[in-house]
Amino acid sequence: MSDAPALPEETVEKARPPIAEAWEMFRKNHAAVAALVVLILIVLAAIFGPALYGTDPFDMVWAPFSPPGADGFLLGTDYLGRDLTALILSGARVSLVIGLAAALVSVFIGVTVGALAGFYRGVVEEVLMRITEFFQVLPTLLFSMVIVALFGASLPMITFAIGVVSWTAVARITRGEFLRIRELEYVTASRASGASNLKLMFKVILPNALTPIIVQSALMVGGAILFEAGLSFLGLTDPNVVSWGQIIGSNRTYILESPFTVTIPGLAIFITVLAISLVGDGLNDALNPKLRQR
Numbered sequence: 464m465s466d467a468p469a470l471p472e473e474t475v476e477k478a479r480p481p482i483a484e485a486w487e488m489f490r491k492n493h494a495a496v497a498a499l500v501v502l503i504l505i506v507l508a509a510i511f512g513p514a515l516y517g518t519d520p521f522d523m524v525w526a527p528f529s530p531p532g533a534d535g536f537l538l539g540t541d542y543l544g545r546d547l548t549a550l551i552l553s554g555a556r557v558s559l560v561i562g563l564a565a566a567l568v569s570v571f572i573g574v575t576v577g578a579l580a581g582f583y584r585g586v587v588e589e590v591l592m593r594i595t596e597f598f599q600v601l602p603t604l605l606f607s608m609v610i611v612a613l614f615g616a617s618l619p620m621i622t623f624a625i626g627v628v629s630w631t632a633v634a635r636i637t638r639g640e641f642l643r644i645r646e647l648e649y650v651t652a653s654r655a656s657g658a659s660n661l662k663l664m665f666k667v668i669l670p671n672a673l674t675p676i677i678v679q680s681a682l683m684v685g686g687a688i689l690f691e692a693g694l695s696f697l698g699l700t701d702p703n704v705v706s707w708g709q710i711i712g713s714n715r716t717y718i719l720e721s722p723f724t725v726t727i728p729g730l731a732i733f734i735t736v737l738a739i740s741l742v743g744d745g746l747n748d749a750l751n752p753k754l755r756q757r
Contacts, residue, residue, distance in 0.1 A: 485749040485750055486749070488748055488749040489745050489746070489748070489749035491748075492744070492745040492748055492749075494741050494744075494745070495741050495742055495744060495745020495746075495748070496745070497741075498737070498738040498739075498740075498741035498742050498745070499738075499742050499745070501734065501738045502735070502738040502739065502742060505555060505559070505734070505735055505738070506559065508552060508555055509552070509555035509556040509559050510556070512552035512553075512555065513549070513552050513553050513556065516548065516549055516552055518546045518548070518549040519549065520545060520546065520549040520550045520552075520553040520554075520705050521545065521705075522545065522546070522549075523543055523544040523545055524536075524540065524544060524545065524546050525540050525544050525546075526540065526544055527540060527541065527542050527543060527544045528540065528541075528542065528717070528720065528721040528724070529544075530721075530723065531547075531723055531727075536548065538551060538723075538727055539721075539723055539724070539727075541710070541713070541714055541724045542713070542714055542716075542717050542721070542724065547710075547723075547724065547727060550705055550710050550728075551707070551710070551727065551728060551731055553705045554705045554706045554707040554709065554710055554728065554731075555707070555731065555735075557618070557704055557705060557706040557707075558688050558691060558692075558706045558707045558708065558732070558735070559688070559735075561618065561621060561622050561625070561687060561688070561691045561706065562684045562685065562687040562688040562691065563684055563687075564622045564626070565622045565623075565625035565626040565629065565683075565687035565690070565691070566626070566629075566680055566683040566684045566686075566687050567626070568622065568623060568625075568626025568627065568630075569625075569626045569627075569629040569630040569633055569680075569683055569687075570630070570633055570676065570680050570683070571630075572626065572627065572630040572633075572634070573630035573631065573632070573633025573634040573636075573637060574633060574634075574637050574669070574676065576591050576594070576595060576630070576634040576637075576638075577633065577634040577635065577636065577637025577638040577639075577640075577641065578637055578638075578641055578664050578665070578668075578669060579591060579664075580592055580595075580634070580638045580641075581637065581638040581639070581640070581641025581642045581645065582641050582645060582660065582663070582664050582668070584642075588638075591634075592638070595631050595634050595635065598628065598630070598631050599631040601628065603628040603629065603690075604690070604693060604694075606624075606628050607624040607625060607627075607628050607690065607694065608694065608697065608699055610623070610624040610627070611624050611694060611699045612699065616699050616700050616701050617701055618701055618704060621691060621694060621699070621700065621701070624694075625687050625690045625691060625694075626687075629683060629686065629687065629690070632679060632683075633676060633679055633680070633683070636675050636676060636679055637672060637676060640668075640671075640672035640675060640676075641664075641668055641672060644668045644671055644672055645663075645668060649667070650663065650667055650668060653667050674750040674751060675751075677746060677750065678743055678746050678747045678750065678751075681739060681742060681743040681746055682739065682740060682743040684739050685735070685736035685737075685739035685740055685743075686736075688707075688732060688735060688736055688739075689732065689736055691706060691708050692706075692707060692708030692711060692732055693708070694708065695707075695708025695709040695711065695712045696708055696711055696712040696715065697712070698712060700712065707728040707729075707731050707732050708728075708732070710724070710728040711725050711728050711729060711732075
């Protein structure tokens with residue numbers, strides 16, 4: 464009896480799990496891989512840096528405006544004589560947490576609105592899309608400034624203010640995916656088998672609509688970090704908490720006298736947001752099946 468023919472190599476390749484295919488595609492994007500390494504280093508510095516460095520960011524440790532490298536201070540000191548390295552390490556944790564939390568708020572609101580609009584359509588879609596358009600045309604920075612000014616500049620309120628003005632893009636993406644997927648055969652079969660609307664939305668349709676939502680969510684983290692920096696630059700921040708934006712805002716008066724006090728936290732924001740954007744592009748290439756054949 465002859466042996467069964469071996470499967471062609473192409474068939475074996477196609478049988479790989481989707482996660483393996485996505486990772487393989489992501490690895491081919493060298494810029495995204497390098498950005499992921501940089502982002503991991505930034506996250507590790509934010510988590511462990513303050514404890515390892517050991518200097519309180521609020522302590523006045525030396526003369527103000529000591530340049531980077533002078534008197535043993537790697538990044539110098541700010542206008543109050545505080546160690547800029549300690550400020551950057553502590554600010555990284557706050558900026559990243561605000562960015563991530565604000566993105567989660569935006570995704571929660573956007574997915575909820577988009578899912579309801581795309582699934583129910585009709586009057587529900589019209590009402591929710593008009594609300595989305597209203598928030599979309601609002602000047603987001605001004606609206607967030609009003610929220611923070613009215614309810615206080617605490618970290619939870621800043622996070623909420625950023626999230627509540629940034630959800631419209633996620634809502635439109637989710638609505639588009641729901642409109643496309645709700646008409647597919649497996650959704651019709653699930654509906655015919657007696658699945659409830661909630662089950663159809665969040666257990667059948669949403670898992671298959673996650674790819675563009677994940678990509679948009681990754682990009683929104685960087686946008687939220689920039690948003691927080693803008694609010695902090697305008698003084699709408701908690702003075703008892705250090706963030707990169709707060710460092711820039713508190714030293715902005717002395718930008719001509721000691722530009723490094725503003726440039727260094729600005730570079731930290733720039734590098735972090737650029738890394739997040741490149742990782743988002745890599746995720747888009749890896750998770751979008753249409754781009755895998757490029």
